[in-house]
Every structure is written in C-alpha cells, then in structure tokens.
Amino acid sequence: MDSFFFVPFAAIASELVTSPIDTLRVNKQVFSQSSFSIIKYIYKKDGIRGFYRSLPPAIGRHMIYTTLRVNLYEKTRNKNDNILKKLLCASSVSAFSQLIASPNDYIRIQLQTKRNYRLSTCIFDIYKNKGVIGFWYGWKPNISRAAIVSAGTLVSYDASKIYYKKKFENNQIIQLASSTTSGIIAGILSNPVDTVKSLIMSNKYKDLNSCILFFKKNGIFSLYRGFPYQCLRITVWQICFWSTLENIRILFDKEEFA
Numbered sequence: 035m036d037s038f039f040f041v042p043f044a045a046i047a048s049e050l051v052t053s054p055i056d057t058l059r060v061n062k063q064v065f066s067q068s069s070f071s072i073i074k075y076i077y078k079k080d081g082i083r084g085f086y087r088s089l090p091p092a093i094g095r096h097m098i099y100t101t102l103r104v105n106l107y108e109k110t111r112n113k114n115d116n117i118l119k120k121l122l123c124a125s126s127v128s129a130f131s132q133l134i135a136s137p138n139d140y141i142r143i144q145l146q147t148k149r150n151y152r153l154s155t156c157i158f159d160i161y162k163n164k165g166v167i168g169f170w171y172g173w174k175p176n177i178s179r180a181a182i183v184s185a186g187t188l189v190s191y192d193a194s195k196i197y198y199k200k201k202f203e204n205n206q207i208i209q210l211a212s213s214t215t216s217g218i219i220a221g222i223l224s225n226p227v228d229t230v231k232s233l234i235m236s237n238k239y240k241d242l243n244s245c246i247l248f249f250k251k252n253g254i255f256s257l258y259r260g261f262p263y264q265c266l267r268i269t270v271w272q273i274c275f276w277s278t279l280e281n282i283r284i285l286f287d288k289e290e291f292a
Contacts, residue, residue, distance in 0.1 A: 040286075041104045044279035045096035048271045053092060054085035055267040060146045063232040069263075079150065084242055088145040090153055099180070100275075102131035107188050108291065110263035117193065124188040125181035132180035137169035140235050147236040172235040175242070179227045186220030187272060195291075205280070205290075213276045217269030225264045226257035287292035 061072045069213050076084040106127035111120050132139075144156050193213035202208050233239045239248060249256050282289050 038101070038105050038281055040282045040288075042097050042101045044275050044282065045052060047095050047278050048274035049089065049092050049096055049145075051274050052267050052271045055263055055270065056092070057085045057088060057146050058262035059119070059260045059267050060232050060236070061145055062263055063229045064147050064238055082244050087151075087153075088142040089136040091141040093147065095135045095142065098138070099128075099131045099135035102134070103128045103180075103184055104188070104279075106131070107184070111192075117189065120189045120192060121185050124184040128180045128184035129177045129190075132177050133173065136173045136176050139197040139231075140169055140171050143235040144237075147232075147238075172231060173256045174235055175227055175231040179224055179231050182227055183220050183224045183268070187216050187268070189275060189289075190216035190219045191272070205284075209277050209280050210273060212229045213272040214269055217263060217272035221261070221265030221268045224268070225261050228264060229257055229259050232260075 057076065058069060058072060061067070061076075065072065067075075080087065103124075107124050109126065111123040115123070140160070141153070141156055144160070145151050145153065148156075153201065160171075164171060191212050194215040195208060198208045198211045202211070230242065230245050233245050233248070234241065239245050276291070283290055
C-alpha cells in the first residue's frame with residue numbers, strides 16, 4: 035500500500051520540469067501568436083515565474099488524477115489482458131479520476147491564458163460567476179482527453195515495456211524507451227481533444243459546437259495547434275514520471291511497474 039504514495043511524488047517532480055512547456059502549449063492552442071511572442075509576453079509580465087503560475091492547481095490535479103489513475107490501473111488490470119481490455123481499463127479509471135480532479139484543470143488553464151490572473155482571484159471569480167458547479171466547466175472534453183491520454187500513456191507504456199524487455203537488459207534503457215514511445219503515442223492521439231479542452235476552459239469558446247465552427251473555418255490541421263509542444267510536454271513528462279516512479283520503487287524494495 036505504501037507504493038501508492040510514490041505516484042504523486044513522481045508526478046510532482048514531472049510537473050516541475052514540464053510546467054513551462056505546458057504553459058506554452060496551452061497558449062499556442064488558444065492564441066494565434068508565435069511561440070516567441072508568447073514567451074516574450076509572459077516573461078515581460080512575470081519573468082520566469084510566469085511560466086509556473088499554474089503550478090499549484092497542476093500539482094493539485096496530479097495529487098488526485100495521476101495518483102488514482104496509475105494505481106487503479108495497476109490494481110485492476112491483469113498483466114495478461116489483451117490490449118483492448120487494458121485500453122478499456124485505463125480509459126475508465128482515468129475518466130473517473132479526471133472527473134474528480136477537473137476543477138484543478140479549469141483553474142490551471144484560466145491562469146495560463148488570462149496572463150494577469152492570480153490564483154485567489156481566479157478561484158473567487160469562478161465561484162462568484164458560476165457557483166461551485168462552475169469549477170467543473172469544460173469537464174466533458176477534459177474527461178475525453180484524460181481517457182485518450184491514459185490509453186496512450188498507461189497502456190502504451192505497459193505494452194512497450196513488455197516489448198523492450200525482450201530487446202534490452204538495462205532497466206534504464208527500457209524505462210527511457212518505453213516512456214518515449216508512450217509519450218509520442220499519447221501526444222498524437224490526444225492533441226485534437228486537448229485543443230478543444232483548452233479552447234473551452236480558456237473561455238475563448240463556449241462549447242463544442244462553437245469549437246467545431248472554429249475548426250471548419252481554420253481547417254483540419256487546426257486540431258493540432260500546439261502539437262510540437264503537446265508531444266514534447268507529454269514525452270518529457272512520461273520520461274520524468276516513469277524514471278522517478280520506477281527508481282523509487284526499486285529504492286524501497288518494491289516491485290517495478292508491471
């Protein structure tokens with residue numbers, strides 16, 4: 035049971051590394067600006083701190099979302115299950131976990147896209163304008179995104195690890211190769227629904243219908259706005275997370291994720 039608590043530690047370490055990439059990714063999905071313009075604006079307003087303003091809700095999200103989804107997936111899936119069963123398991127536990135953690139995501143994206151916002155002001159404004167239920171604004175695309183991302187991260191890491199164990203003997207190489215593979219797969223699969231989530235949670239668009247009109251106007255490739263940063267962020271996050279988690283478990287004489 036004590037291995038349950040290793041997950042949030044690994045998730046927080048990964049978020050500390052990738053928070054600036056995530057801030058850039060969300061801004062690229064929401065605003066039609068160059069990467070240089072976004073970086074320049076954020077740095078001018080808040081300096082380096084500006085790239086970490088959304089860190090508190092991001093950490094709060096992972097304390098719930100990642101802790102639940104990783105542990106529930108490992109406990110409920112069978113190692114010998116086929117890919118389809120593992121996909122269903124990962125999607126189900128991730129959707130459940132994200133539903134609980136969704137308010138943190140909404141606050142996080144508000145802080146990333148309303149660049150002069152402060153955490154306390156953001157929370158107060160959401161409650162004032164929408165009440166408690168307002169913290170779950172955009173939960174539908176958020177849950178869809180979580181289900182797809184976990185299918186691409188948990189299941190592909192699971193499957194990749196089995197594959198790379200047959201190719202390599204060094205655990206560090208196996209972890210790195212599995213993490214990189216799962217990050218790239220998750221980035222490709224999740225970018226369209228992640229863009230929808232960012233557009234809605236930033237309040238730039240009201241609902242899915244208005245997002246569809248946006249995509250019709252701007253073409254199919256607009257679904258992949260911010261893709262390089264989405265793919266980079268998830269891949270780096272996966273490498274940091276799994277390397278940290280696996281090595282902590284080994285350090286405390288626990289079985290590796292399998």
